[in-house]
Amino acid sequence: MDPVHANYPFLESAREAVREADLGLADIIRAGETGGTRHPAVERGVQRVERALLDGTVDVPEGQRHPGVQAELLSYPVARVLVSLLDMPGVVEKYATAEAQTAFERFTADFEALDDDARAPENGKVPLRYVLHEFDLSGKVDTAGWGDTAGRGDTAGRGETAGPDDRDEGFAMEVTAYLRLASGFDGERWRLVRRELAEGKVALSADELNELLREAVRQRVETGLPTTVPDEIADGLTDEVAELEDTFSEVDVTRDIDVLAxxxxxxxxxxxxxxxxxxxxxxxxxxxxxxxxxxxxxxxxxxxxxxxxxxxxxxxxxxxxxxxxxxxxxxxxxxxxxxxxxxxxxxxxxxxxxxxxxxxxxxxxxxxxxxxxxxxxxxx
Ligand code: SF4
Known part of the structure; x- marks a missing residue:
């Protein structure tokens, strides 16, 4: 398994890695039942959901040991099952948002660290081009501002070509892809009538492109949730679900405070x-x-x-x-x-x-x- 799968477990290649590992969820859960202690992937899956709903992130807490690539990767399907079993309003949305926010923090750092022309993951990091390809955006986003202006011309309709130091300039996304990702965003600046359009593409800054990629991650994580959980798996996770419900009932604050002081x-x-x-x-x-x-x-x-x-x-x-x-x-x-x-x-x-x-x-x-x-x- 590649560390990139642990960092970005929603990637298609991560799903493939889980399949190749041939470790079924039922086996992982049963391992805890027979051994007396939870499988590390289940332990981390519980933490993943808890962190998502309490802290808006799924990162391993600071100062805590990373569970290892395999457990981290497998904790993602475990977390999806747990989210599906939790009977709480907004749980899927909040979980997907936390996964997307964590991925966003990682990939924005990765884009800065990796060479602009990189196309494949390196040392657990993903380059921009790889992420665009993952979300079927390669042919729909012009990356003129990211060091490959040769032959692309003024794709953003700005009358200029940009170099690697101008990362805030020169991105443009096809309108249909833009609408698919930005249609749920609040804020005037995301409305199509407020955007600069050229040749069917919407001009974007690097920050805006990253925000749209975060939304692509959120949509992918949310897709298929809640999932139908076989009885065998649901029964094996009864304690974990009860533990999570206890944690959240403690913080179920529904106060209606209307004064800022x-x-x-x-x-x-x-x-x-x-x-x-x-x-x-x-x-x-x-x-x-x-x-x-x-x-x-x-x-x-x-x-x-x-x-x-x-x-x-x-x-x-x-x-x-x-x-x-x-x-x-x-x-x-x-x-x-x-x-x-x-x-x-x-x-x-x-x-x-x-x-x-x-x-x-x-x-x-x-x-x-x-x-x-x-x-x-x-x-x-
Ligand atoms: S409310 Fe008081 S006790 Fe509670 S976390 Fe804040 S400072 Fe600490």
């Missing part, structure tokens, strides 16, 4: 706001905690950007995506992490022995939103 934020949220505004690059779980808390606390887009200390357009776009995706279509939001999860991540200043922060209200609640709700009530 940063002075009433709990210490954890205040600390994250302070760090973000000081320009610190927050870890994915810290950023997720902050964005989901602010969305739950009724911050609008302008307030969100200000509280997160974001002013650049690229960062603002990434943050808007995060914010849009912490709420599903029914309006149900990802709850921010509970106090226990914040403490486990080292993001609770009250629990941090090296911090001098104390707050008596924190002794009475188990969730940052409960703190905020009480603080708002006390402040009338």
């Amino acid at each position: 940063p002075e009433q934020f709990p210490p954890c949220a205040s600390a994250l706001v302070e760090r973000a505004q000081a320009g610190e690059s927050l870890s994915p779980h810290a950023e997720f905690a902050l964005v989901s808390f602010l969305a739950s606390a009724n911050a609008d887009e302008e307030e969100l950007l200000a509280l997160c200390g974001v002013d650049g357009e690229t960062e603002a776009r990434a943050l808007r995506y995060r914010a849009e995706r912490v709420a599903d279509e029914s309006g149900a939001q990802y709850a921010p992490p509970s106090c226990a999860t914040m403490e486990a991540y080292g993001e609770c200043p009250v629990a941090d022995e090296e911090s001098e922060v104390e707050d008596p209200r924190c002794d009475t609640i188990s969730h940052p939103l409960a703190y905020y709700e009480e603080a708002l009530a006390d402040a009338d």
Whole structure:
């Protein structure tokens, strides 16, 4: 198995690798039943779903050992089965979004690291051309801005040719492919009437192309979910499903908070706001905690950007995506992490022995939103 399959388990070649490994899901699950401990792929599959729904990512947590290429790859079909067995609103959408966001973070770094002309994966990394081919976009996207302008001409209709240093220029996607990927996006800038069009193609920046590729991943992950799970497999995963349901019931916060009052934020949220505004690059779980808390606390887009200390357009776009995706279509939001999860991540200043922060209200609640709700009530 290739590390690229572990990093991008939704690829066709990853699916093929699973088939070639000839390891059926039922065998993997049964291995845990007979051996007393779960197969690493099942363990990681549970974590994958938990991380997706709590933190908006499926990455292995920082500081934790990678389970190995095979277990990581097999954890993906396990996670898909678990998602199908969970009876919770919005679970498929949130899971697919988290898989897509994780892939997005990986492939944007890979595109920067690999040679612009690369076509095949290297050391677990994927080049742009490979990803375009994977999603049947090779012939539908002109990559004039990515170092191969020779012979392509002004494909983006900009009257210029761009070199490798102009990665923000020169991409163009066929309208039909663009509509397939962008039609569900919020925001005026994605509407076709607002786009620059030339010869049936929509001009795109590199960032925009990456956002559309993230959507291609999301659509692929979502396709086929929830899947029908044979009884043999469902029965073998009863404990895992119960464990996940327990975890999520703990954070089932359905409060309706309609006031944004940063002075009433709990210490954890205040600390994250302070760090973000000081320009610190927050870890994915810290950023997720902050964005989901602010969305739950009724911050609008302008307030969100200000509280997160974001002013650049690229960062603002990434943050808007995060914010849009912490709420599903029914309006149900990802709850921010509970106090226990914040403490486990080292993001609770009250629990941090090296911090001098104390707050008596924190002794009475188990969730940052409960703190905020009480603080708002006390402040009338
Ligand atoms: S106890 Fe909870 S609300 Fe208080 S700072 Fe820690 S995580 Fe935040």
